[in-house]
Amino acid sequence: MSNPTPIVANSLCFSFGNGELQKQILFDICFSVEAGEIVFLTGPSGSGKTTLLTLIGGLRQVQEGELTVLEHSLHQATESELVSLRKQIGFIFQQHNLLPFLTAAQNVELMLEMQGLVSSNEIVSRSAEALAAVGLSDRMRHEPSGLSGGQRQRVAIARALVGNPSLILADEPTAALDSKSGRSIVDLLKKLARERGVPILMVTHDSRVLDIAERIIEMEDGRIKDSSALSKASE
Numbered sequence: 001m002s003n004p005t006p007i008v009a010n011s012l013c014f015s016f017g018n019g020e021l022q023k024q025i026l027f028d029i030c031f032s033v034e035a036g037e038i039v040f041l042t043g044p045s046g047s048g049k050t051t052l053l054t055l056i057g058g059l060r061q062v063q064e065g066e067l068t069v070l071e072h073s074l075h076q077a078t079e080s081e082l083v084s085l086r087k088q089i090g091f092i093f094q095q096h097n098l099l100p101f102l103t104a105a106q107n108v109e110l111m112l113e114m115q116g117l118v119s120s121n122e123i124v125s126r127s128a129e130a131l132a133a134v135g136l137s138d139r140m141r142h143e144p145s146g147l148s149g150g151q152r153q154r155v156a157i158a159r160a161l162v163g164n165p166s167l168i169l170a171d172e173p174t175a176a177l178d179s180k181s182g183r184s185i186v187d188l189l190k191k192l193a194r195e196r197g198v199p200i201l202m203v204t205h206d207s208r209v210l211d212i213a214e215r216i217i218e219m220e221d222g223r224i225k226d227s228s229a230l231s232k233a234s235e
């Protein structure tokens with residue numbers, strides 16, 4: 001099967017509010033992310049990065065312009081089309097969003113349970129594999145309160161990857177971490193994405209991890225200011 005471009009945005013615009021209170025946030029966004037690419041989206045606070053990421057993730061309705069994600073055309077997409085897109089995406093947020101009363105394993109299992117596609121035995125074995133892949137085999141029975149910030153974010157990565165997503169969207173996944181944990185999180189994401197050929201689009205302010213990107217898209221005031229391809233010599 002051919003590998004179509006996972007994200008294509010063309011003349012994408014977005015506003016919050018209506019009437020006099022309407023405020024345009026995104027202006028004429030054009031870019032694409034190719035299969036297997038690791039792209040960072042950076043820029044000042046309020047420049048529209050999270051808004052763009054949530055549009056790509058099918059978490060908001062596209063208003064104007066074209067946006068195609070994993071072959072779903074999102075302009076005028078129905079809620080059920082958006083839900084079906086979301087199931088193909090692994091989301092990782094700044095706050096890990098783990099449920100505090102579930103163990104690491106149960107948090108990951110929940111993702112597969114919600115997908116409802118595999119047997120309960122497979123749910124348990126695949127979740128254990130995902131936690132092993134992020135180096136947490138010995139922490140599976142711990143609740144989030146018994147894990148460090150970096151370990152919690154690793155659980156969030158395992159949860160994002162356990163459903164074999166076709167795209168990973170991450171919003172500031174290292175912002176709450178110290179420099180060493182932050183780097184190990186992006187190193188891990190890069191390694192897992194490479195092994196599985198999954199593209200990553202990551203919003204980050206974190207200058208400590210920018211060197212891991214293959215391409216950096218810089219936003220300013222709702223527009224793409226610069227999109228620079230970096231040397232792939234790093235791996």
Ligand SMILES: Nc1ncnc2c1ncn2[C@@H]1O[C@H](COP(=O)(O)OP(=O)(O)OP(=O)(O)O)[C@@H](O)[C@H]1O
Nearest residue numbers: 016017025043044045046047048049050051052205
């Ligand atoms: N739900 C909302 N309603 C109205 N305005 C919003 C809403 N969400 C975001 N905005 C505004 O949209 C603009 C872009 O916000 P966005 O969160 O996309 O920026 P960002 O670049 O991700 O910022 P940061 O780096 O601080 O997270 C900001 O001016 C913000 O105040």
